[in-house]
Amino acid sequence: MANCTHDCSTCSSNCGTRKEQSFIKPLHKGSHIRRVVAVASGKGGVGKSLVTSLLAVRAAAMGKAVGILDADVTGPSIPKLFGVNERARGDGNGILPVTTREGIEIMSMNCLLEHDEDPVVWRGSLIAGAALQFWTDVEWGDLDVLFIDMPPGTGDVPLTVFQSIPLSGIVVVTTPQDLVEMIVKKAVNMAKLMNVPALGLAENMSYFVCPDCGKKHELFGASKAEALAKKYGILSSARLPLDPKVAQLADEGLIAYADTDPLAEIYLQVSRSREIGDYAE
Numbered sequence: 394m395a396n397c398t399h400d401c402s403t404c405s406s407n408c409g410t411r412k413e414q415s416f417i418k419p420l421h422k423g424s425h426i427r428r429v430v431a432v433a434s435g436k437g438g439v440g441k442s443l444v445t446s447l448l449a450v451r452a453a454a455m456g457k458a459v460g461i462l463d464a465d466v467t468g469p470s471i472p473k474l475f476g477v478n479e480r481a482r483g484d485g486n487g488i489l490p491v492t493t494r495e496g497i498e499i500m501s502m503n504c505l506l507e508h509d510e511d512p513v514v515w516r517g518s519l520i521a522g523a524a525l526q527f528w529t530d531v532e533w534g535d536l537d538v539l540f541i542d543m544p545p546g547t548g549d550v551p552l553t554v555f556q557s558i559p560l561s562g563i564v565v566v567t568t569p570q571d572l573v574e575m576i577v578k579k580a581v582n583m584a585k586l587m588n589v590p591a592l593g594l595a596e597n598m599s600y601f602v603c604p605d606c607g608k609k610h611e612l613f614g615a616s617k618a619e620a621l622a623k624k625y626g627i628l629s630s631a632r633l634p635l636d637p638k639v640a641q642l643a644d645e646g647l648i649a650y651a652d653t654d655p656l657a658e659i660y661l662q663v664s665r666s667r668e669i670g671d672y673a674e
Contacts, residue, residue, distance in 0.1 A: 416556040416557050417556075417557060417558070417559055418525060418528060418529050418557045418558065419529065420528060420529070420533070421487050421528075421529060421530060421531055421532055421533060422486075423486075423532065423534075424531075424532060424533040424534055424535070424536075425534075425535050425536070426460070426533060426535075426536045426538070426539045426669065427536070427537050427538065427668045427669070428537065428538045428539070428561040428663065428666055428667075428668055428669065429538070429539045429541065429558060429559060429560050429561050429669055430448070430538060430539070430540050430541070430560070430561055430562055430563065430564060430592065430663050430666065431464075431540075431541040431543050431554060431555075431558075431560055431562075431563045431564070431589075432444050432445040432448070432540060432541065432542055432543060432563070432564045432566060433543040433551065433563050433564070433565060433566070433580050433583075433584075434543075434545055434565060434566045434567060434576060434580055435545070435546065435547070435567075435575065435576035435577070435578070435579035435580045436545050436546065436576050437468075437544075437545035437546075438545075439545075439566045439567055439568050439576070439597055440566055440568075440595075440597035440598070440633070441465075441542055441543060441545070441566045442463075442465070442470045442471060442474060442542050443474070443597065443633075443639070443643065443648070444564065444566045444595045444597065444633070444656070445461060445471070445540050445541075445542040446461070446471065446474045446475070446648045446649075447648070447651060447653045447656055448540055448564065448653075448656055448659070448660055448663065449461050449497050449540050450495065450497070450648065450649050450651070450653055451653035451656060451657075451660045452537070452538055452540075452660065452663070452664075453495050453496060453497050453649075454653070455660075455664075457537040457538055458496075458534075458535060458536045458537045458538075459496075459497045459498070459536065459537065459538055459539075459540070460490065460497065460498040460499065460500075460533055460536045460538075460539040460540070461497060461498070461499045461500075461501075461539070461540050461541075461542060462499075462500055462524075462527045462528065462531075462539055462540070462541045462542070463499065463500065463501035463502065463503075463527070463542045464524040464527065464541050464542060464543050464544060464550055464554055465542055465543065465544040465550075466502045466513055466515075466520045466523050466524055466544070466550065467502075467512075467513045467515075467520060467544070468544065469501040469502045469503040470542075471499050471501045471503075471542055472491070472499065472501050472503045472504055472509075473503070473509070473643075473646060474643050474646065474648040475493040475494070475495075475497065475499065475646055475648060475649065476493075476494070476645070476646020476647060477491055477493055477499065477504070477646070478509075479491045479504070480504055480505065481500065481504040481505055484532070486532065487530050487531060487532040488500065488526075488527075488530050488531045488532065489531075489532055490504075490531055490532070490533060491504050493649070494649070495649045498533060498534070498536070500527045500531050502523065517548065517549035517550075518549060520549060520550055521549040521550045521552075521553040522553075524550050524553060524554065525553055525554075525557055525558075528557070528558050538663065538664075541554060541558070541560075546579075547579060547580075547583050551583065555583065555584075555586075555587040555589065556587065559669040559670075560587075560589045560669075561590075561592075561663075561666040561667050561668065561669060562584075562589060562590040562591065562592035562662070562663070562666045562667070563580070563584050563589055563590075563591055563592065564591075564592055564593045564594075564595060564659055564663070565577055565580045565581060565591060565593070565594050565595070565627065566595045566597055567594065567595070567596055567597070567618075567621075568596065568597055568598050568599075568613060569596060569598070569599055569611065569613040569614045569615065569616055569617060569618075570613050570614060571614065573596075573617055573621070574617070574621060577594065577621050577625060577627075578625065581625045581626075581627065590628070590666070590667075591625065591626065591627040591628065592627070592628050592629065592659065592662040592663055592666055593622075593627060593628060593629040593630065593631060593656075593658070593659030593662050593663070594618055594621060594622040594625075594627045594629070594630045594631070594659075595618075595630075595631045595633060595656065595659060596616060596617070596618035596630065596631065596632050596633065597633045598612070598613060598633070598634075598635040599611070599613075599616050599618065599632035599633055599634060599635070600612070600616070600632065600634050600635065601634060601635045601636075602634055602636075612635060616632055618630040618631065618632055628662045629658040629659050629661070629662045630658070630659075631655050631656050631657075631658060631659050632655060633655050633656070634655070638651075639651045639652075
């Protein structure tokens with residue numbers, strides 16, 4: 394105690410009053426968000442943006458005020474899924490999100506670039522900083538839930554999001570292949586390290602329904618969603634079909650017309666998740 398400086402960020406004394414340092418960044422002044430849910434995976438190409446969009450569409454259909462923060466800075470796809478070509482504007486106080494036809498507020502790097510095809514050739518720290526600015530500098534207003542479409546893996550951006558944004562929980566997205574357990578475990582373990590609950594496991598491309606006979610075919614192997622959710626303490630699971638109609642809607646910017654029923658149980662857990670409290674003030 395004799396060496397205590399009363400500044401826990403610099404003090405080397407291990408006394409009983411020591412507090413853990415928080416890296417949480419404040420939300421833009423004047424905005425209030427009740428719940429923040431990250432949609433994540435241990436690898437790319439599994440359909441995180443699709444699941445993010447469908448959850449947002451379902452929430453909006455339930456009468457909720459919804460936003461999507463596209464944290465995949467180098468590979469943004471949220472504007473394309475909703476058919477948004479508008480560029481974000483500023484009003485002197487911050488960045489104004491772009492609103493979809495369905496009333497969902499979105500912020501994505503493609504809302505800032507002059508051309509959608511322009512590459513973002515930045516180092517990791519700059520990319521992570523841009524994703525964080527979508528939290529601190531965007532005038533989100535009053536939202537019931539903000540979904541964060543995460544880039545794959547556990548690198549700079551996911552770490553920044555987990556450390557700097559108060560999360561109500563995560564939804565893990567995966568596919569039915571044998572390597573799925575490793576993917577799920579990476580994402581869940583990262584969430585546990587940050588004390589963030591895993592609300593749901595969405596198994597994308599889980600099966601294909603034959604348009605002629607109506608039979609389900611598990612093209613990538615038997616489903617592991619329910620077993621893995623149970624094994625790793627994930628609160629719910631869902632199976633999304635491999636559906637050419639959904640792919641067409643996504644290509645046409647009409648993802649809001651896709652069926653969200655397969656995600657009903659996961660959305661229920663989202664709606665019951667913890668509110669982020671004072672960080673939304």
